[in-house]
Amino acid sequence: MTLPLTGPPPALPAPVRSPASARALRLTLSLLPLLLIVAWAAVDLRTVREGTARLAAADPGWLLAASLFTCLGWVAAACVRQGAVPERLPPGLLLASQFAAGAANHVLPASLGAHAVTLRFLQKRGVPLARATASLALYSLVRPVAKTVVLVVFVLVAPDLLRFGDLVPDNWALLLTAGGALAGLAVAGVIVAVVRPLRRPVLGFLRTALSDARLLHTMPGRYLPLWGGAAATPLLQGSVIACVGFALGLPLSWAQVVLALLVASTAVGAVPAPGGIGPVDAALVFTMAAFGAPVGLATATVIGYRVLTVWVPLLPGALVLSALVQRKVL
Template sequence: MSSLSPLPSSLSPLPSSLPSSGSDAPPVRPLPTPSAAGRPLRLALCLSPLLVAAVWGLANQTLLYEGVTRLTRAEPGWLLAGAGFTCLTWVVAACMRQGAVPDRLPPGLLLASQFAAGAANHALPAGLGAHAVTVRFLRTRGVPLERATASIALYSVARSGAKTVVLVVSLLSSSAWRRLGELVPDGTVLVPVAVVVALAGVATAVVRPLRRPVTGLVRCALTDARAVHTRPCRVLALWGGAAVIPLVQASVLACTGEALGLGLSWGDVFLAYLAAGTAGGAVPVPGGVAVDAALVFALAAFGSPLAVATATVIGYRLLTDWLPLLPGALVLSAMIRAKAL
């Protein structure tokens, strides 16, 4: 048997970059990495909360100046107590968010997300900014979108239900509730709200593309609600936090009133806060403008001078919203940059 002749020296070996299975296929070029492609979008998301905070501050210069001027003459001890209660609201909100999902969430990041959610609430009405931040946080923790949305529904139901119970108990234990008759919405407000709710229900029941996601969301919410309520720690975090958070927020208002000489008892301030929040919360305005107006009228109805009541509400907003706005926007930007949101 004769041996095979060697290959001619003019033929060079195949390049290593060519695929072994294809004859004439060109080499595949690597695609750009997702981090490099999404860098401008992440940068825009990081800067957008700061832009919103700057625009809001420029549009409310008069309120900021008046609030700071009045608070400089207030008693600092009570203002520090109000700031402490303000910080406690974020802790209670984080407990409620944990109680609304069966999954265990990292406490530090959860608390930071609720602090950042306060800044987002100035851009969207009716708490939608905070809910959007929370949904995004849950998604980064591996919670599916349907379950994350269901947790928002459970959170909202628990907060509304517990606040209603606290309001009823306050009304039954106080004889000053008759002064709040002016805060009850009349037919011009209730009728359009009822019509909108009825139309939304009919559209959900009739339109099939709307019925499917709503049915799936309700089914998922009921499943998670059953899972949450089988664990006592989750029940305590959800419903206990829902009952405590309006009292903590009312304590901020009471401390501010003490600092400015409001002249009302804490019980009257609590009742005024709960009633004003219920009456003004039906109007979806960003920043709680409708609630602030109702709160001023409620404090005045209990016997406080209108000027002092206005200053108290301004100081309350300064402690709860305006002072934490820039730090909250910075935390929101940092969490977006760190891909925690």
């Protein structure tokens, strides 16, 4: 007579991925950015055509300066990423990953594409998942704080430079914005407190993030590029817009254009559009028009800026992204 078996059933063997399937997956991931770009180009072809035509008739000297500031923007992003992790990252590969992240960032909303590329890059460099995720949170926190500091400095240094009457929202709009932010934080706190499975990972993430933030701010080689790169980013973006505007004959100064970008991105920067395209563009045109620029010229400047910073580097960025995936850097 056969006795019934007791104890847990034998564990099933883990599935083994064959080299052929791994190569097919890598090939699919390397081709995916190119396919997304083709689809996006088909949707936004009119903007690319109009912006390219305007840039072709612009002053090439100012466009060259705008291209230089665009490249410096990737350097600033790499500095912020390095400053957000204690481990030393290879500078060349870090810069290449941020160039590739720029292509991914313009496909997915709310910087999800850039964060996904950076998270994968950090994990491939041996950074633990908890620390890599904490670095993304620190990066996302430092950038708006640094931008706000730059905006306050602009206002304090030149309080009479511009008129803010048409740009400052009324009291009801401010109250609704503050109430929405507080309600979001309260809902998040209640969810973490009520849902027990979320409590431990969230608390662990917070402990790691706070511990890493304290550690990084004891290392000058980390907090200087972290905050310096974050403060330089809006200045470099504003310089690109100003140079494109000067190439087209925009009647605003560099300080006015940079302040217009700071105000516009602060007002609608939280809207989850891919790369900030859409809401930030509309707010930027409105802000420059409020500062005295013709609406048509302000629109042409923003379109030219997007073509120069999004569409021109998009295909090279996607090719770099595909190469990094194929070489297992990502």
